[in-house]
Amino acid sequence: MSSARRQDPCQGSSPATEPDPAPLRPERVDPLRAVIFDVDGTLADTERDGHRVAFNEAFEAAGLHYRWSVEEYGELLTTTGGRQRIERYLQSHRHSPTEAAALAAQLHRDKTRRFAALVRTGAIQSRPGAAELISALRAEGVATAVATTGTGDWVLPLLDRLFGLDAFDIVLTGSDVTDLKPDPAVYLEALARLELTPADAVAVEDSANGVRAAVRAGLRCVAVVNGYTRDEDLSGAVAVLDDLARPGGVTVLRGEARLRDGLTVAALRRLITAVA
Structure with a gap:
């Protein structure tokens, strides 16, 4: 027979010991953000059959005899930016800097319109x-x-x-x-x-x-x-x-x-x- 005494409820009881919370694991951060x-x-x-084609169409529409072949266009790509590419090319073909800048801006606007048309057709x-x-x-x-x-x-x-x-x-x-x-x-x-x-x-x-x-x-x-x-x-x-x-x-x-x-x-x- 057990000798343990029942605790008087009026005496209260000591609070139960809460277990220590588990340590929080650091959130894994993806190194690739x-x-x-x-x-x-x-x-x-986009380049060979997109931009190049649109540039050539713009040249023809402006009455210019320039046509960029696949090989030549590859060499011209060392110049970044379509307008800058045209401008440098025109200067190398005896256009003055002022004339080249104005003509390049005109050609680039037309080329961009023509390229956008290619995009709409699903060609790119x-x-x-x-x-x-x-x-x-x-x-x-x-x-x-x-x-x-x-x-x-x-x-x-x-x-x-x-x-x-x-x-x-x-x-x-x-x-x-x-x-x-x-x-x-x-x-x-x-x-x-x-x-x-x-x-x-x-x-x-x-x-x-x-x-x-x-x-x-x-x-x-x-x-x-x-x-x-x-x-x-x-x-x-x-x-x-x-x-x-x-x-x-x-x-x-x-x-x-x-x-x-x-x-x-x-x-x-x-x-x-x-x-x-």
Whole structure:
């Protein structure tokens, strides 16, 4: 028989000892906060059968005999910005600086109108894997942005048709900055608007000027080349691929072998955390 006494309820009882709360686990922070994309040649195949065609149509409409071949246009792409490209070309063909500037502005307006018409017909396509990568990033909570030197009057309609403008948190074009790539201005502005540091984001580019701009902004940059940029100096990029994605895999021109599966969210996370 137990000798324990029943406690008088009037005497009260000592409070039960509460267990120590479990220590709070630190919230896991994704090292990849944003991916910033170029447009021309990176997200879309715009140059050879888009801009070049529109430039040539503008030349013809203006009564000029100039026609840019596929090869010549590739050489002209070292000059960033369509209007600047025309202006420099005209000066090299015996137009005075004043005449070249005025004529370039006129031609560029007409070229932009003609390029926008190509966009509306569906003639300009996204690069394989671009839409899927953007969707995957957004599903993982990674911000997506655009930083291009193209002007807003054709960039915005193109992005809207190919991906929808709501696929991007911010879109910055050459209309938003004074200095074009390889100056880092458009990337620095993108980071400022995203409220991120360069360590939080990766840039995806296709050209030497684009890679230089991203690197000068302090970003890690992946280069995804095209027929015009494959032989450019892309030494500033942490990896160089021949496409964003492709059935059967892509060719890794420089970088880890696992990238042959294409540019994925997992691959971008590995690149941003890799030791430089």
